[in-house]
Amino acid sequence: MSPVVDADRAEPFDDREAYTAALDEIRSAAAAYYNGADLVMDDATYDALLARVVATETARPDWKADDSPSGLVAAGVGIVGDVVHSEPMLSLDNVFGEEELRRWAARLDRLLGRPAAGYTVEPKIDGLAIAARYVAGRLVQVATRGDGRAGEDVTAQARRAVGLPEQLAEPVTMEIRGEIFMTDADFARANELRTSHGEPPFAHPRSAAAGTLRAQDRAYDAPLSFLAYAVHGLDAATTGLDGDGAALPHSALMAYVERLGVATTAGSPAGMRRCTTLDEVLAAVAELSARRGELGFGIDGAVIKADHPADRELAGSGTRAPRWGIAYKFPADTRTTTLLRIEVQVGRTGVITPVAVLAPVQVGGVTVTSATLHNFDDLVRRNVRVGDTVFVRRAGDVIPEVTGAKLDERPADSTPYEPPVTCPRCGGEIDRSQKRWRCVQGRACGARESLAYYAARDSMDIEGLGSKIIDLLVGAGLVTDPGDLYALEPSALVTLDRLGEVSARKLVANIQASKTRPLSRVLTGLGVRMTGRSMSRRLARHFGTMEALLAASVADLQQVEGIGPERAVTIAAELVELTPVIEKLAAHGVNMTEPGVVGAASATGGDDADVPTSTALPLRRPDGTPMTVVVTGSVPGLTRTEGNEAVERLGGRSSGSVSKRTDLVVVGEGAGSKAEKAEALGVPVLSAERFADLLAAHTAGDAATVAEILASLAGDPEPAAG
Template structure:
């Protein structure tokens, strides 16, 4: 049937009117018509679209009911990571944050005569909901995603389209061609009560609190269920952008409001930290009267140029902080204390509680951290205790109500034997190393000595070994690992590489296809980078970044295995205690056996080579003498001694020549006596010589050939990676650039040498174009790497 112009025009007119009413209702909070009039217009549009289905468009106000149910959510990689925020719990934490901001911007700090420069901050309540990303292209909503792990989220596009205050098409004009909006999806207090009332009427399960209700509603595979829930969005920022935006955070939020996106009505600008504290107190006073639940206040540096200058830590921006409200607390009874065994053998007490609701969540377990915390609390089984729960933080016992202690209360006792394997449980010792001595004290951690003979440690070690950041073996979740260990098929990480199809296919959850997929994933993991392999081993205190430092600097497993603690401390961010942990790990006979088995069973480490040029010839004799921790010889004394002697052997000789030593200048009498006593011990002489020999072997000795970093092809250059890389991961690309001498930065500036832009590149690519920075696509980047060798 042909469409009359009148019908098409009326549909367009109705959509425009309904969009305007939605904007006034949800964004401005100034509805101009009663609900009955809105419903009349909506129903008229729906009837016209039913009569003329070819005129239905995705952005029509009628298209919010949800489509067909999904079988699963797809994954979406965030082009700009959705980082978490640091937390402030006390006023002093916020003052410290403001101090760090001003120092980072090199602003005057003030003195007795003035308070120094003040930074402007945006202030808004921290909603207790679920963070989402909304992507608009040419003003149309094309994608929605959850935050996920910050790098990768779930595709919830069909669900966010059902949320009434999310515009399917942006209002007004002037919005960027590509605009990623970030916000919090939440349910108001009234909406939560109405939802639970409907759940009770229909015989459904009620929700514990609005946040759980919002998160559960947004992640429904059936979008019709999501559409039936009273979800709302509050925009708080942006991600990737292609186009122009204001130069302040509040300016951007006001622009979003003008384009139809709701922002917090409580948004304010504060000049200086004292106004931030005043805002925090004011919002705290009206917290219970707000129509939605909040758990704190978010402060952000308002000036975007300042934000870029401050930059980011590993997982959070330096220019924003969440000032949390005091945690909610309840009284309950401690029924028992049980002990769990972790990956490193730590035996940790866990409180089993009489169930109690705290902040809308039923709590029956709480962390006790360690036995020192149990002693600090004076905790006994049977006590009445105060439980605190702050947001998503694990509930904890904060206080014992001593006057309610029953007569039959029992002391909490650390088990002598591991509750999992029966091995002995011993208390760790803390070693404090200072000039000339080591002192030992009891640590707060108790450990099972069973290592991988303990099923709990074995399971956790393998779960870590196969994780995405480690060996990245897909298909091995916690339950699968537990099965493999319980069935006796895996006794160490090395046993994963001997698994056969017939051993796997009979396990719960494994059919023919999933068994073959798992074996393929295990096979695909046989060529890890050295950094991944080191991280996967689970060395205590060695995280992902430290593993990268070890791999990049020493560039071979053999060197890392053999490295003495003093040699390891030449590497950036490796302190003496971590160095001893690394050294001890590789001296352990069982660990050496597992590593040998992994290599025998096909592990081929990638990216091994020579010691990084930055560390070739990096040591000095004075530095070595300082690292020997000889009492009374500090940095200056070590330098004077090195200048006088010229070699380690001459230092050893000089230490025993009392006549020559006594007239030496630049070393006090205490230092001379300490030097004499130190090298009078044959073990100390042997250890000093061993350190020097290893420095020579590694090419790090002061007499080794200097391989200046300046000689690397990309030395002094700053590169930026943006978008998705398809041939190699961004982590590998970063490692390759760093191995060529480049610094890899997270933002584009006039100092950027080159930008590598993969599919989906956003604001960084636009910034590079504005500044005239050289840009390579992935194919060009790979060609450049090949050219550079």
């Protein structure tokens, strides 16, 4: 993420508060980008926001903050380590079209007092910039960019990157700079390894590469790749390529480095083009843009550099970026894949939407298997059919959409899509008066399914509210969503078939009793798309209250483990759609807080005194992070779901697989191979009975018993039950 060079066309902020808020947004997005978290803002949004900041600072220089990200490498948020760079590792400024590129080239010519002697065009790889030091041909140290002046030492992890050899072909001393990243194949393999160890898949190749480069003591080694784009500290006489010791062009230096065994952008499928004129540069950029989907790794632009060292020296560099180089950013990534089928989804409000089911394809670093077709009129306009090779992009680099089909590759036997005549869910009539078709029954269309899910044992666990009773309630018009349940009175229920006065009173009592369920159960019952029981618990533990969750931005949601850009957008949209139901539930007194989360009670006016703080949670490591706990077999008095919930109530993170990184395995009756694997790996084991004791003691505030059980874990593991 680099600031826009020319903000002439950007609109300045009208007030200082908006400008300051934009700075905070930029720093937050840059921190996630450079430090390896999931992306919280797509490049286009980031670049546009930063352009407005630059425009504002130009128009109102008195507003400019001393630490404005517009003038800092990595927006001033890179993780700074102890390794000082031999020369500053600068960023590149951006251009977004031919006109801006020509203006940059004209400025370069003015600085030189003549036309540049030549240019190189290389891929802009979406990875982590590193500096690798070689002494006498051996790799001795690798550091990240950091703040441009100093970075972290990541030598141990970087040694595994393909393309960064341990030993060069010649005993040369120099520093290589380039990008550590994941190819499409690397990313697929990394996610196979990650999910097989019970962890959520990586959301994006860049964050996957960043996390892998900094990972310590993982149970698996995810693959990494490296491509060099610069060399420092190597004089021409050392290479033997220039007898008089004159400095070599960048293109010649990179060719030499490749002969030493280092992978370079020039030797990659993207290649490096040597250009004499700007028209040749533009042609090379266009060619690279057209081939970006065929390279096997993600790029988001092209890098144009002055090739001759004399031109670079004359042009010089600013505090953040060199004047002799520029990044030409590409528009949103578009790939092709096969449209397998078209499905129809019916939303909670009865909206009927066509969805494309696709053969898996990497788009912008994310594996896409389905994409929106917006509405049925739009489907006709885009002219796509099952079996077509279709173009897929991520709108705003987030939401996948099908933009059209390659008509020249359409199968001869293809037929146009026939939209549904009746509602696919309930068989009722469809209102086609608007672009977005809707079932005439509206929310009542999906009431049976949503109510059954809400009342299920793993959700709100409302005993007696089975499918037959739900059918009666919906059929009588008494209930259309979960909020309506809490307004039911026995007098209304006794008018229904199969419900006498005693049964009616009991059902109402059970419904009212469910009000005390934790927030995680409420979220599970609401059936938020792209979440389940585990993700609902993570959301509840992270935000503590429904109020905080509803106020969360897409960026805030991505701070929760396992939530990347696409999932965050979906969850945010679902919560907006569910807000009327949530407000109805809250008005009826349904609990909207998660026990054991600091501030959860106070956020809704409750009493914090009885809520355990995170520092008192027994399944926390000394640094406050959650222990990874696997529950295998049955725990007395708890279902499997309740066992996992108990782990999280005690401050831990439940997992389904045992590895070297597991902190504790709870073993109950019926446990299988997980107990044996824990013993083989030396992972502490706690019997299910003692785990139940730990939960009871923590709930009762019995600190002595909690301490006793925790102390036993420091000694010999307990024998497996059963």
